[in-house]
Amino acid sequence: MTVRGERRTVPLTPRSLPLTVGAVPFPAMTLSRDQALALVHEYTPSEPLRRHMYAVELAMRALAERYGENADDWGLVGLLHDFDYERFPNAQHSATDEHPAAGVRILAARGLPAAMQRAILGHATYTGVPRDSLMARALFAADELSGFLVACAMVRPNRSLAELEVPSVRKKLKDKAFARGVSREDVFLGAEELGVPLDELIGILIAALRPHERLLGLGAA
Numbered sequence: 001m002t003v004r005g006e007r008r009t010v011p012l013t014p015r016s017l018p019l020t021v022g023a024v025p026f027p028a029m030t031l032s033r034d035q036a037l038a039l040v041h042e043y044t045p046s047e048p049l050r051r052h053m054y055a056v057e058l059a060m061r062a063l064a065e066r067y068g069e070n071a072d073d074w075g076l077v078g079l080l081h082d083f084d085y086e087r088f089p090n091a092q093h094s095a096t097d098e099h100p101a102a103g104v105r106i107l108a109a110r111g112l113p114a115a116m117q118r119a120i121l122g123h124a125t126y127t128g129v130p131r132d133s134l135m136a137r138a139l140f141a142a143d144e145l146s147g148f149l150v151a152c153a154m155v156r157p158n159r160s161l162a163e164l165e166v167p168s169v170r171k172k173l174k175d176k177a178f179a180r181g182v183s184r185e186d187v188f189l190g191a192e193e194l195g196v197p198l199d200e201l202i203g204i205l206i207a208a209l210r211p212h213e214r215l216l217g218l219g220a221a
Helices: 033-043 047-067 071-080 101-109 114-122 134-154 166-174 184-194 198-212
Strands: 002-004 009-011
Touching (some): 033 071, 047 134, 047 198, 071 114, 101 114, 134 166, 134 184
16 A cells, blocks of 8 residues: 655555554544545455444444544544554454554555544553543443354344344343354453443443444345
């Protein structure tokens, strides 16, 4: 990829950019959703992962509205938080290389504001970046739980969120054999850090995702 300066094109790779939050080559500005979506499609070939990012975007917009924050900015953080996950896998959980550090370098070069960079870094606990903003805590709370809610819907007879209720989600959380890839510890910690009872958070996210089933690959075929 390239970032255009005033008169020349400078090639960039994730490792060629410093992982210094807020240090960007241009004044900070929020990407448009179209630009963010283009990055998601460029870097993420997997439709399930794209759908996960759509779900977290919807969850973040709902949480922003709850707290009176900027829903567009929060939604972008949700949409972009895993855009580099497939291109730069991080099995070793490096704090400075691969996902999400590689993605944040790319976003920083595009001018994404520092607070949004920090929120994305903070959703991966191994980066060591503290979740010191409401946006960051909301992203961490929405990430695993959004994925879990979609998993809950997919095993229902109608593959739908339409009749999914909080007690059913709670029951599934206790079933360690179900959706093993979802960290229960992160689900509970996310609600705790955000300062919202887990049942309330589950209800907020179900309501946010329910009208967008088709986008998330849910509902009857």
